[in-house]
Amino acid sequence: MTLPTDISGLRWHHRFAMLGAAFHTRLQPTPLPEPYWVARSDATARLLGLDAQWFASDEALEALTGSRPLAGAEPLASVYSGHQFGVWAGQLGDGRAILLGETTDGLEVQLKGAGRTPYSRGGDGRAVLRSSIREFLCSEAMHGLGIPTTRALSLTGSDQRVRRETLETAAVVARVAPSFIRFGHFEHFAASGQDAELRALADYVIERYYPACRSTERFGGNAYAALLEAVSERTAALLAQWQSVGFCHGVMNTDNMSILGLTIDYGPFQFLDGFDPGHICNHSDTSGRYAFNQQPSVAYWNLHALAQALLPLIGDKETAVSALASYKRVFPSEFDRRMRAKLGLDTPPPGTAVAEAEATDRLLIDGVLSLLAAERTDWTIFWRRLSVAVQSGDMAAVTDLFIDRTGIDAWLPAYAARRAAGPAQAAGRMLQVNPKFVLRNHLGQEAIELAQNKDFSGVAILLTLLESPFDDHPGHEAMAGFPPDWASTIEISCSS
Numbered sequence: 001m002t003l004p005t006d007i008s009g010l011r012w013h014h015r016f017a018m019l020g021a022a023f024h025t026r027l028q029p030t031p032l033p034e035p036y037w038v039a040r041s042d043a044t045a046r047l048l049g050l051d052a053q054w055f056a057s058d059e060a061l062e063a064l065t066g067s068r069p070l071a072g073a074e075p076l077a078s079v080y081s082g083h084q085f086g087v088w089a090g091q092l093g094d095g096r097a098i099l100l101g102e103t104t105d106g107l108e109v110q111l112k113g114a115g116r117t118p119y120s121r122g123g124d125g126r127a128v129l130r131s132s133i134r135e136f137l138c139s140e141a142m143h144g145l146g147i148p149t150t151r152a153l154s155l156t157g158s159d160q161r162v163r164r165e166t167l168e169t170a171a172v173v174a175r176v177a178p179s180f181i182r183f184g185h186f187e188h189f190a191a192s193g194q195d196a197e198l199r200a201l202a203d204y205v206i207e208r209y210y211p212a213c214r215s216t217e218r219f220g221g222n223a224y225a226a227l228l229e230a231v232s233e234r235t236a237a238l239l240a241q242w243q244s245v246g247f248c249h250g251v252m253n254t255d256n257m258s259i260l261g262l263t264i265d266y267g268p269f270q271f272l273d274g275f276d277p278g279h280i281c282n283h284s285d286t287s288g289r290y291a292f293n294q295q296p297s298v299a300y301w302n303l304h305a306l307a308q309a310l311l312p313l314i315g316d317k318e319t320a321v322s323a324l325a326s327y328k329r330v331f332p333s334e335f336d337r338r339m340r341a342k343l344g345l346d347t348p349p350p351g352t353a354v355a356e357a358e359a360t361d362r363l364l365i366d367g368v369l370s371l372l373a374a375e376r377t378d379w380t381i382f383w384r385r386l387s388v389a390v391q392s393g394d395m396a397a398v399t400d401l402f403i404d405r406t407g408i409d410a411w412l413p414a415y416a417a418r419r420a421a422g423p424a425q426a427a428g429r430m431l432q433v434n435p436k437f438v439l440r441n442h443l444g445q446e447a448i449e450l451a452q453n454k455d456f457s458g459v460a461i462l463l464t465l466l467e468s469p470f471d472d473h474p475g476h477e478a479m480a481g482f483p484p485d486w487a488s489t490i491e492i493s494c495s496s
């Protein structure tokens, strides 16, 4: 078979499309008038093997806005359902995201904000520039932090008006992932009793992304239970990363949970400024369901919804429950591993039993978390300063972060004693896990306000910093500093 090639450098095949009409509707994106570039990610372009010259061309601008067809693409919108804020929401689907297809390297390209689809449910099919800048930057920021995520290729805008609380303008994010399948895709076919489609979807996901489940001996060779276990493990590992970097997703509905354990749907997310464990970043989340410290248990709840959907394939409840149990094992151990790395602690000191060493380290971790919570100490700055202080041996910049020094003055010697007992990682390695730059709300907001006046330099600078957030980037200290007072007044809702 000859695959269509385009001067873009993209070669396509369309495996999700081949699942059949029950899974999607084929349709073209709706063009936007006079699109312009807001930002491009060269890193994602390289991942796709895009021709660099084409990527800078007007043709690419139009194709990635959905304003001209891309040779070889077979655009479609997929159907899914889901639980939103804990309540069954029924059929949802790609109401504004259109899949262009899959490259021969197995990466799917999707345009978010590319117009109405049969799943738009009264929405306009568009995304506004403001939220698209946040999605574009945070996708690449998460990748820079080493956290699994959908990637962003480009961000294009148009002066076409879009009504939200106020009149805004439209934008399109071209995003890239091995798959955009969500828990909600499975819930959709389970809830509608489409057993054959449910099985076809699970088989497709196993064959493409979890082939080891097919040959497993676990659960008596039950591939679907093995799939649930594998997804639970990936989700647990993802949540451990979110919690350790202070990332609040904001809208962890089951339709925003990736079957691959990727971070997906950058809506009302926030990186914590001060460490407030109960922080609610989504202004629309009045009950605090998706508060920062609720995220690990919400992910587990969402996995139960996935388990329920997979039940007809798994066969019995006990097997499903035991497959889910991996979450409770992986999340705490991954979280502790990440926190120990943040503290620069490696394997247990020589001569110490693993369990004993873990208990000591847990005390250190709990201790520092309660100190940070008590004073709402800045999460990112604390960890970065601690890394620098371990390197220099001068802890003054760390203790300066606390008004009441009693607690930190007691904690630091215990921490030093643990490190002296070794083996500790070099401080240099702490600097590789404790970022200097994260996409704080106020940084995004400043870039958005410039972009709304057609100055895209703020987006470009942030992209550079966030692509390598562990580097020093001299000259950009202000972007690694404390948030200004007005940052706490920014209200981010589901409106996007």
Ligand SMILES: Nc1ncnc2c1ncn2[C@@H]1O[C@H](COP(=O)(O)OP(=O)(O)OP(=O)(O)O)[C@@H](O)[C@H]1O
Pocket (backbone or CB within 6 Å): 092, 093, 094, 095, 096, 097, 112, 119, 120, 121, 122, 123, 124, 125, 126, 127, 251, 253, 255, 256, 264, 265, 266, 267, 494, 496
């Ligand atoms: N402006 C809109 N027009 C049409 N559908 C929309 C619009 N905004 C959201 N939706 C749909 O509402 C549902 C929930 O939206 P949610 O905010 O979780 O997703 P999203 O931000 O659109 O996209 P994604 O999850 O693909 O990143 C989805 O089915 C989504 O496609």
Ligand SMILES: [Mg+2]
Pocket (backbone or CB within 6 Å): 255, 256, 265
């Ligand atoms: Mg969504």
